[in-house]
Amino acid sequence: MSLSQGGFFSTYSFFSDAAGVAGNLLAFVLFVSPIPTFRRIIRSRSTEQFSGLPYIYALLNCFICLWYGMPIVSSGIILIATVNSVGAIFQLVYIIIFIIYADKERKVPNGIGAILGIIQLVLYFWYSRSSVQASRRPLLESYA
The missing domain is CATH 1.20.1280.290 (Monooxygenase)
Known part of the structure; x- marks a missing residue:
């Protein structure tokens, strides 16, 4: 076929x-x-x-x-x-x-971990964006 x-x-x-x-x-x-x-x-x-x-x-x-x-x-x-x-x-x-x-014993550490994880993700995306912008400049500049 x-x-x-x-x-x-x-x-x-x-x-x-x-x-x-x-x-x-x-x-x-x-x-x-x-x-x-x-x-x-x-x-x-x-x-x-x-x-x-x-x-x-x-x-x-x-x-x-x-x-x-x-x-x-x-x-x-x-x-x-x-x-x-x-x-x-x-x-x-x-x-x-x-x-x-x-249970409260399980909720508190997980809540703290979730908040710290969110902060870590925000910081990662913030600094990775700024490092991409900074890396667009050439490493060596010629003044000649």
């Missing part, structure tokens, strides 16, 4: 779209799967022995896939951007609930 006749290409397009929709449905099921855990956390008003790391990792994964699916980065894969934007919202809500119901 020739690609120009449309037979193979249309079959490929159909199965590609079907796999994309199936992947979105399965990803959505993955994003809503922690709901029973968070219902338990809200009812008991404690995070008990649950770890918040999986939700942070899932949020980072959603942000990376969301960036990859944006039209300015990759064209034609908007399904990836849509499902990961929904996933990022779910993960943010889970993390906020986790922070609200975390």
Whole structure:
């Protein structure tokens, strides 16, 4: 079959779209799967022995896939951007609930670490921008 006749290409397009929709449905099921855990956390008003790391990792994964699916980065894969934007919202809500119901002994050091991490990122971007502007000047200037 020739690609120009449309037979193979249309079959490929159909199965590609079907796999994309199936992947979105399965990803959505993955994003809503922690709901029973968070219902338990809200009812008991404690995070008990649950770890918040999986939700942070899932949020980072959603942000990376969301960036990859944006039209300015990759064209034609908007399904990836849509499902990961929904996933990022779910993960943010889970993390906020986790922070609200975390024990004080766990919340204070993590809060201090988060604030210091944000300050470190701001300083990095501030100084990296100024160093890029400074590096545009030539290292050696000729006065001849």
